[in-house]
Structures are given as structure tokens and as C-alpha cells.
Amino acid sequence: MEMKQRLVNTPVMKKDAMALVTGQPVYTEDLAPKDCLIVKVLRSPHAHALIEEINTAAALKVPDITGIYTYEDVPEKRFTMAGQTYPEPSPYDRLILDQRVRFVGDAVAIVAGETEKAVDRAMRLIKVKYQVCEPVLDFHKAKGNDILVHPEENWKSLCPVGADNKQNLCARASDEHGDVEGVLEKCRYRVEQTYHTKANQQAMMETFRTFTYMDVYGRLNIVSSTQVTFHVRRILSHALDIPKSKIRVIKPRIGGGFGAKQTVVAEVYPAFVTMQTGRAAKIIYSRYESQIASSPRHEMEIKVRLGADEEGIIRAIDVYTLSNTGAYGEHGPTTVGLSGHKSIPLYGKVDAFKFAYDVVYTNVMSAGAYRGYGATQGIFAVESAVNELAAQMKMDPIVLRQKNMVQEGQVMPAYYGETANSCALDRCMARGKEMIGWDEKFPCRDMGNGKVRGVGVAMAMQGSAISNVDTASVAIKVNDDGFYSLMIGASDMGTGCDTILAQMAADCLNCRMEDIVVHGVDTDISPYDSGSYASSTTYLTGMAVVKTCESLIRKICEKGACYLGLKTEQVDFDGEKVYETDGDKSISLKDIGNHVMCNNEEALMASEAHSSPVSPPPFMVGLAEVEIDKETGHIELIDYVAVVDCGTVVNTNLARIQVEGGIAQGIGMALFEDITYSEKGQMYQNSFMQYKLPGRQDVGNVRVEFESSYEPTGPFGAKSIGEIVINTPSPAIAHAVYNAVGVQIRTLPITSEKIYFHMQEKDS
Numbered sequence: 001m002e003m004k005q006r007l008v009n010t011p012v013m014k015k016d017a018m019a020l021v022t023g024q025p026v027y028t029e030d031l032a033p034k035d036c037l038i039v040k041v042l043r044s045p046h047a048h049a050l051i052e053e054i055n056t057a058a059a060l061k062v063p064d065i066t067g068i069y070t071y072e073d074v075p076e077k078r079f080t081m082a083g084q085t086y087p088e089p090s091p092y093d094r095l096i097l098d099q100r101v102r103f104v105g106d107a108v109a110i111v112a113g114e115t116e117k118a119v120d121r122a123m124r125l126i127k128v129k130y131q132v133c134e135p136v137l138d139f140h141k142a143k144g145n146d147i148l149v150h151p152e153e154n155w156k157s158l159c160p161v162g163a164d165n166k167q168n169l170c171a172r173a174s175d176e177h178g179d180v181e182g183v184l185e186k187c188r189y190r191v192e193q194t195y196h197t198k199a200n201q202q203a204m205m206e207t208f209r210t211f212t213y214m215d216v217y218g219r220l221n222i223v224s225s226t227q228v229t230f231h232v233r234r235i236l237s238h239a240l241d242i243p244k245s246k247i248r249v250i251k252p253r254i255g256g257g258f259g260a261k262q263t264v265v266a267e268v269y270p271a272f273v274t275m276q277t278g279r280a281a282k283i284i285y286s287r288y289e290s291q292i293a294s295s296p297r298h299e300m301e302i303k304v305r306l307g308a309d310e311e312g313i314i315r316a317i318d319v320y321t322l323s324n325t326g327a328y329g330e331h332g333p334t335t336v337g338l339s340g341h342k343s344i345p346l347y348g349k350v351d352a353f354k355f356a357y358d359v360v361y362t363n364v365m366s367a368g369a370y371r372g373y374g375a376t377q378g379i380f381a382v383e384s385a386v387n388e389l390a391a392q393m394k395m396d397p398i399v400l401r402q403k404n405m406v407q408e409g410q411v412m413p414a415y416y417g418e419t420a421n422s423c424a425l426d427r428c429m430a431r432g433k434e435m436i437g438w439d440e441k442f443p444c445r446d447m448g449n450g451k452v453r454g455v456g457v458a459m460a461m462q463g464s465a466i467s468n469v470d471t472a473s474v475a476i477k478v479n480d481d482g483f484y485s486l487m488i489g490a491s492d493m494g495t496g497c498d499t500i501l502a503q504m505a506a507d508c509l510n511c512r513m514e515d516i517v518v519h520g521v522d523t524d525i526s527p528y529d530s531g532s533y534a535s536s537t538t539y540l541t542g543m544a545v546v547k548t549c550e551s552l553i554r555k556i557c558e559k560g561a562c563y564l565g566l567k568t569e570q571v572d573f574d575g576e577k578v579y580e581t582d583g584d585k586s587i588s589l590k591d592i593g594n595h596v597m598c599n600n601e602e603a604l605m606a607s608e609a610h611s612s613p614v615s616p617p618p619f620m621v622g623l624a625e626v627e628i629d630k631e632t633g634h635i636e637l638i639d640y641v642a643v644v645d646c647g648t649v650v651n652t653n654l655a656r657i658q659v660e661g662g663i664a665q666g667i668g669m670a671l672f673e674d675i676t677y678s679e680k681g682q683m684y685q686n687s688f689m690q691y692k693l694p695g696r697q698d699v700g701n702v703r704v705e706f707e708s709s710y711e712p713t714g715p716f717g718a719k720s721i722g723e724i725v726i727n728t729p730s731p732a733i734a735h736a737v738y739n740a741v742g743v744q745i746r747t748l749p750i751t752s753e754k755i756y757f758h759m760q761e762k763d764s
Contacts, residue, residue, distance in 0.1 A: 047681025083228030135363035171333035178352025187307025206255025259369035295368025339378030383731035454740025465536035477605030489529025508549030510575025535720030542715035622728025633756030662725025
């Protein structure tokens, strides 16, 4: 079939762009019925306590209050809120409401009423008597502590992840290749350091929100801002103890997720109210709730040991990660693996590696999924250690990486033994070095005004979907007049996947973008997709699109040949018509589409699924230039350069925006965002007044380029891009600070105060 102008690798406008910029009602709250019940959650003031009694009598007398529900009203059935493929690796450690509360902000009661004013008043009138218990707040002391976060007998772990609630362990494991101790012993240069990253908040513009209602068939309908539409159905079925067939989940537009909405943070509360009352109900999290009771990044402390020989070849890497899952185990067993498996394999000449971890329960807000999903923390640690190694060896850190980086065609033992079939890391490094002017600027330049500028570098890798686990499928049907409907199960969360998948389908079917109507996710209608996480949509769902188009073209050719009185092998399809290859006969797709609406016994539609045995990593290099005031330690990011290998770039505009957005979030993690707790477990950063997110003026000049490789297992040679882009700012900026003023900061964020005090220590 002869191809027309290709759409893949062009800057096609997002399909929903005009609806969004003109303020059309597309989000969850826009669509909720006006008369639905308002649902709010009363939250615990204590980090660890047992509820002795709840008195709701006065609260129930408030006019317009419909119901107040406590732990005595909910099913005694544990579940996990983590949106993961079944059987979930995360332990079943939650109830909708529990008698034991495990962090400040944990759910104590659900209040539903006709108006927000009534609900707020009722919440103030609920009297709760607590037996306050001692909390476990320091994650260094959690493992094996006498105080148990989950002493309950019905706690359970479905997968063998090393979980043991009697030890406060959510997961533990280790992985080894070669003799790490022996190889380290022989290394001329060694670094041993510990690095600490905090529990960053995704802080998406649209907070958690859901509305629920019963339909005319007596089924529970959930409309939710979620990344995991199909997983929501399964999780609510477990939590509410009702069959999955009784639940329908619909995903409208999402105002950002970044991983937060891979956890079913809010859906269960209005769903429970609708089940109890038969009424439509909605919950809208305030920013305060989203800060104190959601699913932030896992805090991790990572110990790294590195060894290199005289030539500068890194021979051994040892990584130990201590991860803080907080009060519940959502994503605890899975995020931690990426801290080692997505950092160690960047170095391709390693003779031996070891990676071990413990994930512990504590009495702080439970963590979840956040863009980068553990790789971000591990890459900060390993890349910082490599930069410290370069300083010890007095070698240019770019030269050190060029000697050691993984190359195309190499097997990566620390990345599950996969081969790097597409890897342009060397080209990314060369291009980035040139863009920032490394040779002129490294290590630093005195600006002559009391200020100094330093440059820093880091590399990163991620994955593309979860190999041998994630499944994506799409369906495409031919309608009358020959236009197509593309039904997708993956959640577009603002990333533009509906557009990207339509671009691929249009190229496969040789048609225009406007000939393809995209349908959002509805569990009753859409084909199954694990969901939008693990950087899976372009790579995995994209391949399902390619396979579905191939099947559909076969069916179109069969149908066209039948109408032309020919055999299938005598015809071809050019996107507009089925035509005889050695003759003049043809029939247009429009005519075929209209013919099949009458006297036809075969639906002209196709649906295919795709799962991948591999998860090809995208690669990236990030370089930062910072300016520091030597008197005050004040830091300013001047320039950030990123060069990304995501295979074939599908949509050049959307890819660039993904990179810029991820870098801005990474800069926030590196320089501004901090989470701290009082000695009673109360989080101080409970609003955007205390939790500093970078604004446009804080991120300096961000410049993005692409060095494409070709991934043989990906659609059109594409790999993922969504997560890798957040991983390089922290180590690159920390390195730039070191090169500027000689202080190495190993605990994020890198604040002016820390720089100043480290400089004072160094001088003394």
C-alpha cells in the first residue's frame, strides 16, 4: 500500500486542544449532577491511635445531612488502593474506614449531605475519643520496631515481595551478579556515600475528584479523574465487596496525574455513599487534603558504593535502598526496584553489582506513584556518586561516562538481562556537551561580582511499560461513509495519548487525522488496558494500534474483494479504496462503509491486544548551569540542557512539552520541594504557601533536543518519554553546585541555606 504524507514525527495539534483552551465542561466536576450529595472525610489529628468511640448524634441533627459512616459501617475486607495489575504486589492493608488510624490525615468518618455548608458543620460536631498510641516516625527505626503499624491479623500480601507486617516490612529483596566485595577490593578508586530524597508531591492542577451514581440497571457508575480506569473497577469491587459486573468506570479529561492518580485515593468514599443511599455523590479534595492525605513520592535513603580501576572503568556498583512507604503499602514493593534496576545498568562495563532494599511502614502519609517511580531517587544517588568518583580521579565526568556508558547492543545484567537494542546515549552526551558549552564552562567560572557559575551532568534511563505484565488493547471500527472510531482503554491524562494513537492509526490506515474519532475510556465499552502508567501508552498501546490496523486492513480488503467479485489476494487498499492490483476495478472505503450497513454478516471492526516481553529503556542526558552567590549561598539555575533518546519521536510538539514539564518537576525536587514533620507526625508543608513549587521564573532557560534511535519492538520505532524526563535535574544540579563552590549536597532539596552552611563548614 502506497503511503501518503506521514503524521508520525510531526507536530499534530492535540485532538482536545480547542475544547480545553475555550473552557468547555470536560473535567469530572464539570460533569457532576447539580443535585448530588457532597461527600467529605473527617481525618485523624493523631499519627497513630485507636478509635474508642465516635459520637455522631449532634452531627446527624444538622439539617441537610444524609449520612455519617464510621468503621462500624464498612466491609471488614482489606484491599489496596494501588492501581496495579492483579494480583497486586502491594499488600492488602486497608479498610475503607479502620478503627486504627495510622497517620495525621487518615480517614476516620465519611460525611454526606446536600450542601457543603451542612457537611462542614456536621464534621465539626462529630466527637471522637481516641486512645493515642506511640507512632513510628523515623523510617530508620521502623524495621523490627516493637511498635507495629499493621498488627492486624487480616493483613495479607498476595505476591512474594518479602513483606512482613510483624516487622513493619512492606517489601525486601536483593539481587546480585558477580563478586562485588572482591571486585571493589581490587579497585584503585572507591566512593561510599549515602543520599536522601524526600516525599515530593505531584501537585497536579486538578486535585483528586470523583462522582458516583446508580444507573437504571442498578449498577454503580463511577466518573473519576484517574489514570487506571479498569483497575478502579477491580479495587472498588474488592473494597465494597460487590461483583465487578455491578460497576462501571468512566474517565473524562484529567487535569494532570503524574502518578498520583494511579492510586485510588478518593473514589471509594462517594462510591460507598451511593451504595448506602442510592443517591449521586461527589468528593472534591481540597489542596490541603491533596497535600496531607494523598500518594506522594517515596522518601528514600540510598547507600551507594562504587569502584573504578586506574583507567577509569567502573567495575563494581553496590546500591542499598531504604524506602519509606508510610502508613500503607501502595506501590511500596514496586517503586523501590527501579532505584537500582534503572540506575546501575547505565554503566555497561561493570563486572559485579549488588542491589538490596527494605521498604518500611511508618506513621506518616502513605506514598504512591510519582513520575520516575523510584528511578528518580536511585539516579540521584548513583549519578551523584559517579560525579564524586570523577572528582576523586580528577577526571572530566563526561569523559568518565563516555568510557563507561551502556552502548547499543549490550546486554544489561542489572536490567533483568535485557539487551539495549536502541541506545543513542553516546550521541545524547555529545550533543548536550556541545549545547551547554561544557569545555569552556567546566568546572566553574568566577563572574567577578561575588558570584560563581558551575556546570553539572547526569544520565538517566527508564523503561517502556512493565514487561510480561502490562496489556494494552484498542478497537477500531469502520462506520458508514468510511470514517473510523478508535476505542482506547488507556487514560489520556493531558499527555495527548489520544492524539498520538490517532496519529499512528492514521498512518497505518493511510487516512487523515480527522477521519478518526477517538473515544475516551469507559469500562463498559473500551477494550482492556492496564492504564496510563509505567511509561506504557505510546510504546504498548501504540503497538496494539498497529496490530489492530493490520487486522482491519485485511478485513477491508476481504470485504472490498467480495463486493468486487474478486479474491482477496487480487486486491489492495490505499486508504481511500480497495482496488484490483492487475485491473481497473475498485470500490471506495465510503461505499464499503455504507454497504456493510445492509445485508451484511460480518462487523467491519478489529481489536487486538499487545503485551511486551521486554521494556526498552529510553535514555537521556541532562546538563545544568547554576550561579551561586559566594557570600549568601543563594542559588539560581541559569541554563538546563536536555537531550533525549525516546526512539522515534511520534509528536514533536507534545514530546518537547513532556520533556520541559518533567524537567520543571525535577528542578522542583532538586531545589525547592521539601516535606517535614513535627515530632507528633504533623506535616508542615500542607499548602502551597509552605510547599514551594517552581514557577516559570525559577526554572531558568530549559533547552530540549532529541537524538533518535530506532526501537525494533516499538510502534514506528518509538519508546516511552513520559517518566525519564524527571530524572536528571537533581544529580546534574547537585553536581553543578559542587563544581561551583566545592560542596556536595546529598540530601534534597539543595537550598541556599544548605549551600551556605556547607561552605562555612568547608572554610572552617
